Amino acid sequence: MKEIVYKEIDGTSLKYWGLLAGLGAVILGALGSFYYMEHNGHVVTGMTNQIVWGMPHVFAIFLIVAASGALNIASIGSVFGKKLYKPLGRMSAILAIALLAGGLTVLLLDLGRPDRLIVAITTFNFKSIFAWNIILYTGFMGIVGVYLWMMMERKMNKYSTYAGYAAFVWRLILTTGTGSIFGFLVARQAYDAAIMAPMFVVMSFSFGLAIYMLVLFATFQWTDRPLGDVIVNRLKNLLGVFIAAVLYFTVVYHLTNLYATEHHPVESFILSGDTKFTTIFWWGQVIIGSLLPLALLYYPATAASRKWIAIACGLTIYGGFSQLYVILIGGQALPLAIFPEHNILESGFNDGVNGTTHAYTASNPEIILGLGGVAVSLIMVTFAFKILKFVPESLADEVADPHHK
Amino acid sequence: MxxxxxxxxxxxxxxxxxxxxxxxxxxxxxxxxxxxxxxxKAPEAEASSEVRWGMLVDTAKCTDCGDCVTACNDEHGLNPAEGESEKPLTDSKWIRMVKIEHKSTGKVTSLPMMCQHCENPPCVDVCPTGASFKRPDNIVLVDKHICIGCRYCMMACPYKARSFVHEAIENQVAEAPRGKGTVESCTMCMHLVDDDKNPACVDACKEKALTFGNIKDKASDISIALKNSESRAIREDLGLNPGVRYKGI
Structure with missing residues (x-):
């Protein structure tokens, strides 16, 4: 294994500026959407008093969960001492910060009162898991920032393992906290499950790695840097394990719910209902978003192709969005069981009369705001790669593989 | 001299x-x-932990007339502005009528639903800024000055008691300040209660189906009624000990 040389990307090509301009345009669109929603109120969105968290939250939570997962690559190098992963650490940490920033931007801009950001970060109710998350997110930024500095500053290299440990523990707590936002909601049948916390941790492994791999592939291909098969194959196999692990947690989550009679309504609603949530669960999350990428990653003909591996990553991200859509929106679409022993015959406030479920269609501003969060993450990374030494000059097998002969 | x-x-x-x-x-x-x-009576002196305001709904007396809902809407300025039509999905509702049918017995009951003013309110637990809070007399409120509009309380409330203000409000009343982008719910008419009056819904009910009072005062009408008859809380299994209880469900 040779010494790894990191080098800024040139960032002078038309393609580079085109990428920045494209991402900038999406961000401008998102700001316009934010202004439109803020000015008119949430009445212009698809969100209602029934579906109170909508598409912006799907994007925000996806990005926040993926952020902690993207850091995994650095953790595997620092905490678990795998030499192969060490050259990937810097990109991993900056991507983690960028994804979190994108997610938080969406979350903030969707608030009813985004102007009260100062209140949100200075007035805490410590019994609220949401308040803990605000502390966990800001702490994550700080700790990963220090970790990154220690990885990049030669004099501080010797401390990077300790910072790596701190960041690893912090990220586990962070995703546990994000999962617990739902796990602690006793009122809703779809939530109120302790398994939400570890399930979100495993989801973060999968989503974060899929995004990381796409960023890695794109960066190395667009800058003509060599990327060897050893790293690609290792990451590919790891992604396969993570996708399978998410499926496992999904199965356990639903089996647990199926065992409890009181949760049968929500299970039949998601698993065998006649709404879009059933379709999105089976087709989006399970088949297209999990089984298909698994097949692509392990079927020899496709597993040997970068293009197919990249497609598998894209499908994993699609599966992740589907999963969060079903959890978040599907979990709210089934009316609350306020009177579990009764049928609702009439209601003045949409309580699910005669089993009616709540409808939700995301409005364009919501979708554009969510995409804006993705663009914020990507533009940060694109810019960071140009100004500092995050990207190795080469990850060819003879450079990156510690066992290369 | x-x-x-x-x-x-x-x-x-x-x-x-x-x-x-x-x-x-x-x-x-x-x-x-x-x-x-x-x-x-200085406002800050009003809320005392010696008092717990509660309400008992006698569903046998409820005729499903909706007068309580009308009174609440009028009292707090919840009606659509002039020329505006109702928006059932996004308009705020602090109290609503619900008609339910028991799955096994087929018994049909009508009742008003509002914030149940829990002793252990999930909305207060989850609120990141502490904007959802409980007064010493157990009235559960939203502090409009520090509500950031995250809607986590709406996710947490088992009674669907809260509403998010989805658009600018034009016809506000002085007693019930409201604001776009914040969450709101029944205040148990604290402005009236602090003035030794009944909540608007209680006074509006011609059938006297709603009894309001201090449940810590053993001599109050509500305490006597609670002691002498069967009543239950909605979603009693959650252990939230609501201040609103129902007879006949």
């Missing part, structure tokens, strides 16, 4: 007399003022 200095005793007597009169007047007047202040 002038006259005043020639009769100092007279001057002193006059002075003392006036002083005493003024003093007595001041004492009485200040007492009157104090009594007035006491009558006015």
């Amino acid at each position: 002038n006259e005043k200095t020639e009769n100092p005793d007279l001057d002193r007597r006059k002075f003392l007399g006036k002083a005493l009169t003024t003093g007595a007047a001041a004492t009485v007047a200040s007492g009157v003022v104090l009594v007035n202040v006491a009558d006015a």
